[in-house]
Amino acid sequence: xxxxxxxxxxxxxxxxxxxxxxxxxxxxxxxxxxxxxxxxxxxxxxxxxxxxxxxxxxxxxxxxxxxxxxxxxxxxxxxxxxxxxxxxxxxxxxxxxxxxxxxxxxxxxxxxxxxxxxxxxxxxxxxxxxxxxxxxxxxxxxxxxxxxxxxxxxxxxxxxxxxxxxxxxxxxxxxxxxxxxxxxxxxxxxxxxxxxxxxxxxxxxxxxxxxxxxxxxxxxxxxx
Amino acid sequence: xxxxxxxxxxxxxxxxxxxxxxxxxxxxxxxxxxxxxxxxxxxxxxxxxxxxxxxxxxxxxxxxxxxxxxxxxxxxxxxxxxxxxxxxxxxxxxxxxxxxxxxxxxxxxxxxxxxxxxxxxxxxxxxxxxxxxxxxxxxxxxxxxxxxxxxxxxxxxxxxxxxxxxxxxxxxxxxxxxxxxxxxxxxxxxxxxxxxxxxxxxxxxxxxxxxxxxxxxxxxxxxx
DNA sequence: CGCCGTATTGAAACACCTCAATGCAGGTGG
DNA sequence: CCACCTGCATTGAGGTGTTTCAATACGGCG
Numbered sequence: 001x002x003x004x005x006x007x008x009x010x011x012x013x014x015x016x017x018x019x020x021x022x023x024x025x026x027x028x029x030x031x032x033x034x035x036x037x038x039x040x041x042x043x044x045x046x047x048x049x050x051x052x053x054x055x056x057x058x059x060x061x062x063x064x065x066x067x068x069x070x071x072x073x074x075x076x077x078x079x080x081x082x083x084x085x086x087x088x089x090x091x092x093x094x095x096x097x098x099x100x101x102x103x104x105x106x107x108x109x110x111x112x113x114x115x116x117x118x119x120x121x122x123x124x125x126x127x128x129x130x131x132x133x134x135x136x137x138x139x140x141x142x143x144x145x146x147x148x149x150x151x152x153x154x155x156x157x158x159x160x161x162x163x164x165x166x167x168x169x170x171x172x173x174x175x176x177x178x179x180x181x182x183x184x185x186x187x188x189x190x191x192x193x194x195x196x197x198x199x200x201x202x203x204x205x206x207x208x209x210x211x212x213x214x215x216x217x218x219x220x221x222x223x224x
Numbered sequence: 225x226x227x228x229x230x231x232x233x234x235x236x237x238x239x240x241x242x243x244x245x246x247x248x249x250x251x252x253x254x255x256x257x258x259x260x261x262x263x264x265x266x267x268x269x270x271x272x273x274x275x276x277x278x279x280x281x282x283x284x285x286x287x288x289x290x291x292x293x294x295x296x297x298x299x300x301x302x303x304x305x306x307x308x309x310x311x312x313x314x315x316x317x318x319x320x321x322x323x324x325x326x327x328x329x330x331x332x333x334x335x336x337x338x339x340x341x342x343x344x345x346x347x348x349x350x351x352x353x354x355x356x357x358x359x360x361x362x363x364x365x366x367x368x369x370x371x372x373x374x375x376x377x378x379x380x381x382x383x384x385x386x387x388x389x390x391x392x393x394x395x396x397x398x399x400x401x402x403x404x405x406x407x408x409x410x411x412x413x414x415x416x417x418x419x420x421x422x423x424x425x426x427x428x429x430x431x432x433x434x435x436x437x438x439x440x441x442x443x444x445x446x447x448x
Numbered sequence: 449c450g451c452c453g454t455a456t457t458g459a460a461a462c463a464c465c466t467c468a469a470t471g472c473a474g475g476t477g478g
Numbered sequence: 479c480c481a482c483c484t485g486c487a488t489t490g491a492g493g494t495g496t497t498t499c500a501a502t503a504c505g506g507c508g
Contacts, residue, residue, distance in 0.1 A: 132293060
């Protein structure tokens with residue numbers, strides 16, 4: 001069943017009746033590049049699963065500074081919120097398609113399905129794990145190491161033709177706002193990695209990992 | 225009932241029978257200053273509630289770099305883990321007392337008590353919110369702003385004799401490892417805030433917020 | 449008193465940022 | 479089809495904030 005396949009992480013092991021009902025009440029929304037799925041001041045209307053495209057989760061401050069919290073790829077669940085209001089915005093990098101599940105129905109069904117609730121919690125746990133990784137990267141790593149952290153992360157997501165080719169859907173500015181740098185520093189850091197023979201860049205959006213082990217080592221945010 | 229009072233955030237609204245059983249199987253552990261409650265390579269044996277003292281959550285890398293992820297005060301729940309193994313260590317700053325709940329019993333009872341499970345999820349949500357705040361602070365803020373972020377955070381916790389007096393249980397090095405700075409930079413940033421008349425430091429561990437509004441503004445990691 | 453860990457302060461080095469110029473590719477209009 | 483514009487990426491030069499290394503001060507405790 002294509003639907004459940006697609007939303008495997010969210011619907012894994014969930015009763016088909018529940019999944020069917022969610023499918024029925026869901027709507028598909030299309031997003032233009034740079035369009036908002038929702039913003040950080042709004043109340044949660046639904047939860048979402050990304051079907052196509054790449055989106056980013058970001059938080060902006062009154063001072064106009066922007067921190068990107070993560071990038072999401074097809075199959076990812078977004079819109080996790082605890083108090084019902086988002087503390088971040090979600091915008092699309094590319095043309096994108098998302099499936100929206102009304103929050104009330106989703107809550108009701110996840111109360112009815114322990115498995116669905118467990119899946120949501122599992123996803124919440126991985127979101128937290130990711131945030132902690134990012135804290136470590138921003139707190140302890142130099143520019144070129146942070147770039148490797150991002151490259152390793154995207155590689156792990158398995159987008160791109162093979163496991164050592166990374167396609168960057170985002171601009172240098174987006175990368176900079178994710179890693180707490182400026183886009184010039186990101187550009188120079190990538191140049192440096194390229195000069196060192198660790199990566200190769202046939203174009204600005206494509207990175208070949210020549211020495212994947214070095215990328216993983218430089219980007220590592222774990223204890224071992 | 226003192227027990228439930230103390231663990232209000234975790235046991236709020238939870239059936240007394242459940243709370244009683246948890247109390248019965250719990251053990252109290254004492255921690256020396258700088259002692260480990262558990263480390264990032266261990267399997268989760270239990271979940272914990274801090275009774276006395278101040279502890280820190282930290283992650284260390286193979287390269288010997290340390291990132292502090294947060295500080296916890298009495299009443300805080302720690303040991304949240306998702307896959308059963310910790311990705312961080314918890315150490316005590318001061319002499320401390322924690323109550324340990326064996327993980328198996330805790331899991332069984334939280335399966336039995338939707339309210340307890342909801343409380344754990346709520347705490348998990350606030351942990352995530354905190355991590356996101358820290359990402360923003362590390363990615364977008366200068367040294368003196370990051371210090372204000374920490375001061376505002378501790379102030380909000382309400383430790384200290386009055387709301388504008390902040391007692392720092394941690395050393396400058398701990399603060400530095402929390403904010404992604406060096407201890408010298410922390411020291412200079414605090415000096416600058418003091419020179420600007422925003423704070424006053426009668427001693428290294430005590431900070432009076434002369435202009436709390438300025439501290440909050442400089443340390444703000446939210447959109448408004 | 450003298451030791452030791454912590455905190456502060458200073459000077460110099462360095463990483464990153466800022467500002468500015470150039471290059472490059474895609475899209476539009478002449 | 480080419481000229482031109484526009485947005486993004488790169489590169490350079492100079493400035494700034496943070497780090498590094500080193501010296502000094504402070505405070506608790508033997």
